[in-house]
Amino acid sequence: xxxxxxxxxxxxxxxxxxxxxxxxxxxxxxxxxxxxxxxxxxxxxxxxxxxxxxxxxxxxxxxxxxxxxxxxxxxxxxxxxxxxxxxxxxxxxxxxxxxxxxxxxxxxxxxxxxxxxxxxxxxxxxxxxxxxxxxxxxxxxxxxxxxxxxxxxxxxxxxxxxxxxxxxxxxxxxxxxxxxxxxxxxxxxxxxxxxxxxxxxxxxxxxxxxxxxxxxxxxxxxxxxxxxxxxxxxxxxxxxxxxxxxxxxxxxxxxxxxxxxxxxxxxxxxxxxxxxxxxxxxxxxxxxxxxxxxxxxxxxxxxxxxxxxxxxxxxxxxxxxxxxxx
Amino acid sequence: xxxxxxxxxxxxxxxxxxxxxxxxxxxxxxxxxxxxxxxxxxxxxxxxxxxxxxxxxxxxxxxxxxxxxxxxxxxxxxxxxxxxxxxxxxxxxxxxxxxxxxxxxxxxxxxxxxxxxxxxx
Numbered sequence: 373x374x375x376x377x378x379x380x381x382x383x384x385x386x387x388x389x390x391x392x393x394x395x396x397x398x399x400x401x402x403x404x405x406x407x408x409x410x411x412x413x414x415x416x417x418x419x420x421x422x423x424x425x426x427x428x429x430x431x432x433x434x435x436x437x438x439x440x441x442x443x444x445x446x447x448x449x450x451x452x453x454x455x456x457x458x459x460x461x462x463x464x465x466x467x468x469x470x471x472x473x474x475x476x477x478x479x480x481x482x483x484x485x486x487x488x489x490x491x492x493x494x495x496x497x498x499x500x501x502x503x504x505x506x507x508x509x510x511x512x513x514x515x516x517x518x519x520x521x522x523x524x525x526x527x528x529x530x531x532x533x534x535x536x537x538x539x540x541x542x543x544x545x546x547x548x549x550x551x552x553x554x555x556x557x558x559x560x561x562x563x564x565x566x567x568x569x570x571x572x573x574x575x576x577x578x579x580x581x582x583x584x585x586x587x588x589x590x591x592x593x594x595x596x597x598x599x600x601x602x603x604x605x606x607x608x609x610x611x612x613x614x615x616x617x618x619x620x621x622x623x624x625x626x627x628x629x630x631x632x633x634x635x636x637x638x639x640x641x642x643x644x645x646x647x648x649x650x651x652x653x654x655x656x657x658x659x660x661x662x663x664x665x666x667x668x669x670x671x672x673x674x675x676x677x678x679x680x681x682x683x684x685x686x687x688x689x690x691x692x693x694x695x696x697x698x
Numbered sequence: 699x700x701x702x703x704x705x706x707x708x709x710x711x712x713x714x715x716x717x718x719x720x721x722x723x724x725x726x727x728x729x730x731x732x733x734x735x736x737x738x739x740x741x742x743x744x745x746x747x748x749x750x751x752x753x754x755x756x757x758x759x760x761x762x763x764x765x766x767x768x769x770x771x772x773x774x775x776x777x778x779x780x781x782x783x784x785x786x787x788x789x790x791x792x793x794x795x796x797x798x799x800x801x802x803x804x805x806x807x808x809x810x811x812x813x814x815x816x817x818x819x
Contacts, residue, residue: 491797498783500703501710517784522801551801558799571796591803619802620813652809654802
């Protein structure tokens with residue numbers, strides 16, 4: 373149990389800082405957003421599991437050789453007033469910390485859920501007063517606002533996509549379809565559940581690099597996933613133009629020769645020279661559409677997925693069967 | 699029978715479209731004109747008062763208490779409410795990012811400028 377506790381603590385440190393920093397700087401997630409999403413989830417889950425596990429296993433070390441036996445002993449001490457014996461003050465402290473952290477994580481998850489639900493309900497109430505249903509488009513609302521805005525508000529059967537009429541004025545029918553298919557993909561793929569989990573993770577441990585980086589990465593990855601899903605129904609240039617127009621918030625000249633595709637391909641191919649040093653998430657999305665990189669090879673995908681499995685498997689094994697370390 | 703949500707919407711439309719304040723009775727008559735006749739006929743003034751007190755609680759409507767019966771008016775214009783709501787959507791705050799999924803996340807100034815230049819406007 374002693375070695376298991378130290379290994380878990382080591383894993384927790386790696387997952388809290390270096391691992392997310394490396395992954396957040398990697399370029400390959402744009403080529404395999406789904407795999408990257410799995411890996412981020414594995415890092416978050418394994419991180420939580422190993423922090424709590426390390427304190428639990430270390431605290432229970434004097435009571436037995438495996439978790440179940442030691443937990444049974446702890447129950448005896450707590451409920452039947454048996455002498456605590458070898459259990460020192462530091463062990464009790466570690467066990468309390470493990471319990472408190474678990475409670476904190478669960479509580480924050482529930483609190484975040486309640487907060488999000490409340491804000492969505494308030495938002496939906498205001499939309500009910502301020503917007504009107506879009507013509508010929510189910511579950512779509514239009515709001516009178518000059519800036520191009522598009523978003524979806526999840527809420528089970530009441531999920532809606534909201535468009536501003538500034539957006540309707542700027543986009544062609546094909547580009548508008550691309551926006552709507554993209555937003556619907558968010559709802560189909562239940563991205564709001566991922567947003568909830570990672571928002572809670574960040575709210576619970578805001579000072580941890582991993583929770584900040586993970587939330588940012590997940591926000592960007594769900595956009596790529598929704599883009600990929602949209603491409604099953606719309607063409608790349610339409611989606612890319614829609615992204616560029618909405619992101620720039622610019623007014624398209626109604627009589628001029630609009631949005632040269634060559635220019636967008638140029639931004640896609642030479643982002644560094646055009647946008648300066650920081651290539652934002654929006655430019656990366658346009659690049660992926662107009663100058664797609666080959667997807668990761670099966671071997672690379674398998675490696676990433678294998679790492680995810682290992683990240684989750686290793687702490688679980690150390691918790692359930694610490695004697696494998698001898 | 700129209701739902702409370704639909705009634706709130708119609709009442710707000712009427713108040714936003716009226717420069718001054720309105721009594722519940724006047725609103726009931728306008729509602730009868732604005733909505734289906736079947737709905738309008740069934741509508742009691744107490745229902746209108748219920749809707750108004752809900753809107754008052756939400757901070758959308760205020761009551762003039764100097765006169766009897768009380769008169770109601772919209773606190774801010776529809777445009778101001780829309781601007782406020784869209785501001786909530788467009789401003790990026792970590793604790794708000796999970797509420798809704800935007801088509802475009804936050805765009806840095808340099809990124810928007812570069813895109814604008816390329817789009818030729």
